[in-house]
Amino acid sequence: MNVTINGQIEEIPSGLTIIGLLAHKSVEMPDMVSVELNGEILDRPAFDTTLVSEGDSLEFLYFMGGGQ
Amino acid sequence: MNWGFDTNAIHAGVPSQGDGVPTAIPIVQSASFSYDTATALEDVFAGRQRGYVYSRISNPTVTALEERFVALENGRAGVAFSSGMAAIAATIESLCEAGDHLVASAGLFGGTLALFDEVLSRRGISVTWVDVTCHDDWKQAIQPNTRLLFVEAISNPRLDVANIPELAAIATQYGVPLVVDNTLTTPYLGSLREMGAHVVVHCLGKYSSGSGSSVGGIAVDLGVFDWSTCQSKLVQVASKRFGAFGWVAALKKGVATHTGACLSPINAYFIMMGLESLSLRMARHCENALVLATALADHPLVESVTYPGLPHHPHRAFVDQWYGGRGGAIVTLTTRSKSDAFTWIDSLRLIRNASNLGDAKTLMIHPASTIYREASPDRRAMAGVTDTTLRLSVGIETVSDLLDDLLNRRSV
Numbered sequence: 001m002n003v004t005i006n007g008q009i010e011e012i013p014s015g016l017t018i019i020g021l022l023a024h025k026s027v028e029m030p031d032m033v034s035v036e037l038n039g040e041i042l043d044r045p046a047f048d049t050t051l052v053s054e055g056d057s058l059e060f061l062y063f064m065g066g067g068q
Numbered sequence: 069m070n071w072g073f074d075t076n077a078i079h080a081g082v083p084s085q086g087d088g089v090p091t092a093i094p095i096v097q098s099a100s101f102s103y104d105t106a107t108a109l110e111d112v113f114a115g116r117q118r119g120y121v122y123s124r125i126s127n128p129t130v131t132a133l134e135e136r137f138v139a140l141e142n143g144r145a146g147v148a149f150s151s152g153m154a155a156i157a158a159t160i161e162s163l164c165e166a167g168d169h170l171v172a173s174a175g176l177f178g179g180t181l182a183l184f185d186e187v188l189s190r191r192g193i194s195v196t197w198v199d200v201t202c203h204d205d206w207k208q209a210i211q212p213n214t215r216l217l218f219v220e221a222i223s224n225p226r227l228d229v230a231n232i233p234e235l236a237a238i239a240t241q242y243g244v245p246l247v248v249d250n251t252l253t254t255p256y257l258g259s260l261r262e263m264g265a266h267v268v269v270h271c272l273g274k275y276s277s278g279s280g281s282s283v284g285g286i287a288v289d290l291g292v293f294d295w296s297t298c299q300s301k302l303v304q305v306a307s308k309r310f311g312a313f314g315w316v317a318a319l320k321k322g323v324a325t326h327t328g329a330c331l332s333p334i335n336a337y338f339i340m341m342g343l344e345s346l347s348l349r350m351a352r353h354c355e356n357a358l359v360l361a362t363a364l365a366d367h368p369l370v371e372s373v374t375y376p377g378l379p380h381h382p383h384r385a386f387v388d389q390w391y392g393g394r395g396g397a398i399v400t401l402t403t404r405s406k407s408d409a410f411t412w413i414d415s416l417r418l419i420r421n422a423s424n425l426g427d428a429k430t431l432m433i434h435p436a437s438t439i440y441r442e443a444s445p446d447r448r449a450m451a452g453v454t455d456t457t458l459r460l461s462v463g464i465e466t467v468s469d470l471l472d473d474l475l476n477r478r479s480v
Contacts, residue, residue, distance in 0.1 A: 006111070006116045007116075028118060029118075031310075031311065031312065031313055032145075032310065032313055032317075034115075034309035034310055041308065041309055043308045043309075044296075044307070044308060044309065044310065044311030045311075047311075059114075059116065060116060061114065061115035061116060062115040062116075062117075062118055063115065063306070063309070063310050063313065063316075063317035063320060063321050
């Protein structure tokens with residue numbers, strides 16, 4: 001299925017949770033990444049249970065923005 | 069990487085793989101960092117990509133120091149600052165806002181005392197001072213708006229040794245973090261994480277640098293506290309986004325980036341070089357301090373000697389249990405009069421009269437007329453500072469030369 005990640009349309013497997021998507025994308029230092037799902041900040045505990053859906057727009061954001 | 073303490077002190081934070089890589093951390097003395105495209109720079113500013121844009125926010129040399137120091141403390145993450153005081157101020161700022169309250173041990177370093185008394189009060193943050201050894205007083209001082217407990221692992225210059233496990237248990241019971249200034253003990257003497265502390269702050273210009281060359285500070289999350297339960301508003305917001313990294317995110321993104329007390333790359337370099345020999349120097353510091361503390365008890369100008377490594381120090385059992393019997397390298401002396409204290413300082417030829425500690429060079433100072441000059445009489449009393457107090461920061465010179473100088477029996 002297709003989703004938008006940091007402004008880029010990408011094809012990903014179905015059935016991934018947010019934490020699964022971070023792993024699938026091999027995101028560096030995933031513990032330090034926050035996720036916006038369709039413009040809303042996702043609480044950290046929801047990473048394990050929230051499923052990514054077709055057409056979702058996601059932003060992966062490091063808190064060390066501008067550094068590291 | 070699961071390295072030992074000394075290996076981390078030498079290797080953590082510096083990439084070692086690849087051909088032709090430098091073995092010392094490069095000093096990236098650049099204010100800004102450029103990108104080929106506007107999109108690439110936008111992505112880093114937005115946090116979509118990791119990278120550096122401006123050294124007030126982050127710098128590769130400073131990052132290397134942060135990684136090395138976090139490894140030494142076995143912590144989760146940390147943020148470096150331009151000084152130890154900046155690290156303390158930012159830590160408080162990340163946890164408190166106007167109307168909040170903290171509990172602190174009486175007898176803190178004069179600079180911290182002034183920060184709490186003069187700056188925090190102007191910001192509407194109140195402080196209750198308690199004796200570090202009266203644990204019931206800590207409990208009674210905690211209020212609904214208390215956001216942290218603050219203590220020095222070994223206080224300067226009173227040399228009280230805080231029972232960190234007891235205080236950490238109290239902090240945990242009341243759902244607030246215990247912040248510990250670990251400057252005098254350093255991570256070498258003992259693991260504050262194992263003791264249960266939540267956050268440590270350091271002045272890196274002391275034993276970490278070791279040469280008295282640089283000023284710097286750091287605040288480290290030891291990975292023990294559950295930040296999702298923290299009542300501090302800034303941390304609550306950050307914890308929702310960054311989970312276990314909530315406090316560090318609040319400190320970095322909510323305070324440090326905007327207040328700008330950043331560590332310079334060259335100071336980060338000097339401190340990293342110092343850390344490589346931290347174990348060797350601290351062992352010698354402590355050995356020399358014990359020799360001098362023992363010998364100075366018989367000095368004609370000395371009325372009393374305080375050193376946590378001495379057998380009669382009231383907290384010696386804790387020093388044995390958690391610091392391997394090593395009492396640090398500060399010795400506090402009481403003379404018969406201020407005149408005697410000044411005469412003694414003036415007679416020294418090797419030992420320097422200077423306001424620093426943790427230097428390889430031995431330093432002596434009269435705190436009442438210097439560090440505590442502007443402190444009120446009750447604040448001086450709280451810190452155990454009188455006109456007859458001298459603070460000796462014991463260096464790593466040949467100890468017999470130090471003794472000769474202190475006993476005025478040499479020709480140095």
